[in-house]
Structure formats: C-alpha cells, structure tokens
Amino acid sequence: HFEIPAQRVKDVLGVKGRNVKALKAQSGIQKINIMDRSDPATVTVTGTQASIEACRLMVLSIAAGDQSVIGNVVEHLEIDQRIVSKFIGPKGQVISQIKDRSGAYLEVRETGGGQPPRIIMTGPPDCVARARELIAQFLVENGAAAAPGRGADPYAQYYAQAKLQEAQIHAQLQEAQLQAQLQEAQLQQSQAQAQATAQLHAQLQ
Structure with missing residues (x-):
C-alpha cells in the first residue's frame, strides 16, 4: 500500500x-x-x-x-463570488445536476488574493466540454459571465513540488507498463510451450 x-x-x-x-x-x-x-x-x-x-x-x-495518465483533461472557469452559492445550489443540487448531466467532476475553489473563485472541471474531453456548455448556460440564465480563469491556485505549491517528480513518474510508469506487458507475453509463451509439450506427449503415447 x-x-x-x-x-x-x-x-x-x-x-x-x-x-x-x-x-x-x-x-x-x-x-x-x-x-x-x-x-x-x-x-x-x-x-x-x-x-x-x-x-x-x-x-x-x-x-x-x-x-x-488516464486520458482526462482539467479546465477551469472564473465565477463571480456573488453567484457561487446559487451555482452550488441547496444541498449541492445544482452542481450535482451538472455533474450528472455532463459526466465531469466539478469543484468550486477559492483562490484568495482578491481573485475570483474558480470552477474546476475534470474528466474525459467530451464530458468537460459538455460541462463547460452547461455552466455557460447557467451563468447566462443567472446574469453572469465566465472566462478562462488565471487566478492563483491554492494548491500551487503542492503542484509545483509534484511537477518536479512528474517526468520521473511518467518514465517509471512507462517502464512498469512495459514490464506488465512482458510478464503477460512470457506467461502466454509458457502456456503455449506447456500446451505443445502436452500434445507431444499425447502423440508419443
């Protein structure tokens, strides 16, 4: 673990x-x-x-x-602080509905430093695109607008540390995947050899 x-x-x-x-x-x-x-x-x-x-x-x-690494993308939109509670909805109903309809994961993050909050959209590209459309529709209906966010990320320091290891992780991941494929190929070869040996014994008998 x-x-x-x-x-x-x-x-x-x-x-x-x-x-x-x-x-x-x-x-x-x-x-x-x-x-x-x-x-x-x-x-x-x-x-x-x-x-x-x-x-x-x-x-x-x-x-x-x-x-x-699993084919997902991450995008974000800035949102007016005054509309955050309406976007989330009572007991999270509004944001949950957009999650369900789009298939993307959504989260509202406070950025601090006087910057507006951001809606983080994560998932397969088609799901994120659908979420972006639904959010834009919601904002228009509620008299607000959204633009690609460029505010400070509260996890910036954590991300920066992680990025230092990213190249190494990707290299190790590729190596691990190759090893898994090699093990699978060796297993298939062993099974084929065992089957051939069994057939040979059967013919000799």
Missing part, C-alpha cells in the same frame, strides 16, 4: 468511480481500495507486481493534479 493526501481522494475516484475503473483497465490491477478516514489516505492495490507499480504511479500522478 501507499499514501496520498486525503483531499485528493475524490480526484482519484472520479465521478461515479470512473477514474478508478480507468485505473484498473489501464494498469491491469485486480482491485484497488482507498481508506480516507485519516490524512494521508491509504491506497491498497491487488494484482501482479508490475500492475501494482503501474497503478501506483498513475494514482500519484492524479494526486499531483495530472489526470492525463
């Missing part, structure tokens, strides 16, 4: 567990479990050694703010 910041667990899970499904499909692991009752959260992975390492590197990349 390994650890990630508890506040990044939702990024790893994705909307309706989509990121976890992508992690399993791309790394080849059998099972992944995240315990977020404490900070840092504990991630436990089951599978071959190569698939576990591939999954670990993917999860660390996502926790560092890079979801490109």
Whole structure:
C-alpha cells in the first residue's frame, strides 16, 4: 500500500468511480481500495507486481493534479463570488445536476488574493466540454459571465513540488507498463510451450 493526501481522494475516484475503473483497465490491477478516514489516505492495490507499480504511479500522478495518465483533461472557469452559492445550489443540487448531466467532476475553489473563485472541471474531453456548455448556460440564465480563469491556485505549491517528480513518474510508469506487458507475453509463451509439450506427449503415447 501507499499514501496520498486525503483531499485528493475524490480526484482519484472520479465521478461515479470512473477514474478508478480507468485505473484498473489501464494498469491491469485486480482491485484497488482507498481508506480516507485519516490524512494521508491509504491506497491498497491487488494484482501482479508490475500492475501494482503501474497503478501506483498513475494514482500519484492524479494526486499531483495530472489526470492525463488516464486520458482526462482539467479546465477551469472564473465565477463571480456573488453567484457561487446559487451555482452550488441547496444541498449541492445544482452542481450535482451538472455533474450528472455532463459526466465531469466539478469543484468550486477559492483562490484568495482578491481573485475570483474558480470552477474546476475534470474528466474525459467530451464530458468537460459538455460541462463547460452547461455552466455557460447557467451563468447566462443567472446574469453572469465566465472566462478562462488565471487566478492563483491554492494548491500551487503542492503542484509545483509534484511537477518536479512528474517526468520521473511518467518514465517509471512507462517502464512498469512495459514490464506488465512482458510478464503477460512470457506467461502466454509458457502456456503455449506447456500446451505443445502436452500434445507431444499425447502423440508419443
């Protein structure tokens, strides 16, 4: 097992567990479990050694703010502070509805420093595009406008530290994926050899 910041667990899970499904499909692991009752959260992975390492590197990349390893994109829009509560809605109903309709993960982040809050949209490109359309429609209906945000990110320092390791993580990820493919090829070769040996024995008898 390994650890990630508890506040990044939702990024790893994705909307309706989509990121976890992508992690399993791309790394080849059998099972992944995240315990977020404490900070840092504990991630436990089951599978071959190569698939576990591939999954670990993917999860660390996502926790560092890079979801490109599973094909996701991240975009953001600035939003007027006065409309944030309306955008979230009673008990989060409005933002949840946009999440469900678009399939993208949405989060409103306060940037500080006098900068307006930002809506963070994460997911597959088509889902993020749909979320952007729905948000723009909501803002127009509520007399507000949105523009691509360029405010300071409260996680900027965390991201900067993570980016220093990004190239190394990607290199290790590629190596782990190659090892997993090699193990699979060796397994198939062993199975083929065993089958050929069995056929030879049958012919000799």
